[in-house]
Amino acid sequence: MSERRKPRIALMGEFSAGKSTLSNLLLGARPLPEKVTATRLSPVWMSYGNAQPYREDVDGHAEAISLDHLEGIPVEETRVIRLFMECDVLDVCDLIDFPGISDPNMSSEVWERVLPEIDAVIWCTHATQAWRQSEAAVWETMPQSVRENSILLITRYDKLTTDKDRRRVFKRVRRETEGQFGGTFPISLLQALEAGDDYEKWDGSGAGPFVEHLIETLQKLSDLAARSPEPLYNIADGQAVPEHVAAPVVPRRVQRSSDTEQPKRVRPAAASSNGNS
Ligand SMILES: Nc1nc2c(ncn2[C@@H]2O[C@H](COP(=O)(O)OP(=O)(O)OP(=O)(O)O)[C@@H](O)[C@H]2O)c(=O)[nH]1
């Protein structure tokens, strides 16, 4: 019997908005070598486990890859790069780190073809140029089932130096995205990453309320994912997620106890090391 499906969260936004920094924060680890930040990559799909990394090409063929030679992976022909790690957050969801949405060196097809796999998005928008027309245009195409379970992060908030600026940006973004996200949070991802055990720094980064909201969202999404074999992206507007999907009939004596286990709560490493609940 197949395992209960985990919700799949896409990390999306313009290039350099902080998607990969956010994935490092959530994982409590840096999955890819540092130099990779300069490399254009296909979407990187991260799941719990210790399997070897591989790329899946557009025809569905899998091929082992080496993390030391990511620059050699053909972007247009690679649908996803699959990575496996034993991190707490991946116990409750899969994370898919997308390339920037309007990268002139990459066809949008590279990430558009992965959208049907997703349930929800954490969208990173760069505070100093928050919620550009190009971002709004992509977000408009998302089904409501995805939008209402998604989170908007206004990243690089430390780059706004005055309170007045911070209030102005937050208010404008909230107004322009009203009803289009489940929650909006300003954050400095760098400060959150650097916080370690420094509770004040963690709190000051804005990470606390975001992580709390994320935990709630993941609990709701785990439930939805268990009921819907189809990712939420494929649930058309106005169509309800099935209230109840009949469980396959498994004779009692062969049922594993783990089939009925509740999903664990997510504990991002940075959050737990701060005693932040
Ligand atoms: N000051 C500041 N810098 C940040 C913040 N978040 C990310 N950065 C920096 O911004 C740069 C880009 O961040 P990434 O996480 O690589 O951005 P990305 O969205 O993954 O970028 P692409 O994958 O190239 O589209 C890195 O040098 C980060 O250290 C933040 O909140 N504050």
Ligand SMILES: [Mg+2]
């Ligand atoms: Mg990135």
